[in-house]
Amino acid sequence: MDGNHDKEFISRAIELNPTDATSHNILGQWCLAFANLSWFEKKAASALFGTPPTATYDEAVRHFHDAENISPGFWKKNAYLLGETYMKMNNETEAKLWLGKAKAVPIKTTEDKQVHADVEKLLQSI
Template sequence: MAAVARLQWMWRWRLRAALCLPRGSPGLILGNPVSLRRGLSVSVLSYLAYEFYRKFCSDAVVYANDNVIRDQVLDKADYLYEAGETEKLYHFLQEYKQSDNVEILWRLARALRDLAMLSTTRAEDKKRLIYEALDYAQKALSIDAEHFAVHKWYAICISDVGDYEGTNTKIADSYVIKGHLQKAIELNPYDATSYHLMGLWCWSFASLSWFQRKMGAILFSTPPTSTYEEALQYFLKAEQGTEGSY
């Protein structure tokens, strides 16, 4: 009998601990099913409420820490970019290449593209970097299609890749480039770089020779067209822009 009583005491003690019952509480009355159910219900609800609170607080701390880390990464990335430290910026952002943060991804695409444009970069490395830059720009676009910088750098990267894809692809991509530059301007009408790039797009197609226009008409039913006047309007807006440089 003493052994049975001891086992019952141990069972009650372990159940009280599992359900977080306070020390000194009457606990659970094994011989009263109603009391048992009531005790279980109250204890389980209290436990669930505590777990929810603990999880909420934990998530809030993680979210706050993530924001701090993100801001620190972006601040350093912007500092290196403004300082012209292209290679250092590239190596720094490589540590975060698995990120799904759009702000990091478009900056990484820009860093890859800028590194490709350095005169010291070998030809084979330049091509690889340009295609890699487009990959990150595409990833950023798939995550957030309402970010002006994503559209701007996606357009730039597509234009760079077109240099390796041939004339037909470059002309076909010109529609895509124009669309993304216009979207960038729509999302941020104060970015000077987007206006300048749009001006360059218009200038390049306004400058096509008669022969190039005929070839474009053969390859495409409606090849891209523009005028010097349209290009000038974009360049003037770039001069009036308050953000960015070109």
């Protein structure tokens, strides 16, 4: 399976249940991962798969926002990923806003604890 098929499966899951915040988040993470590929990684993926999947930070933000609109504050990591993506887009104002929202989501799991540390670290870099 390649990245394009992964995107198709996630998109189909959203078509079948457009109110599933988790599916929107997964698609946002997919977009973020492929938007983050370096030139070298894109060339390596081209050698392995032909045409590598492409995505943009704007697409990632849209899907993370879709997840938040469906279920506000449902997952600390979703708000963090919005903040992180806005940082990659050089939009510090939105990054701070979403990192603040992520920080405010209560810590319920071990993952939340790690995300909280990531939020603190990213806020310190601004």
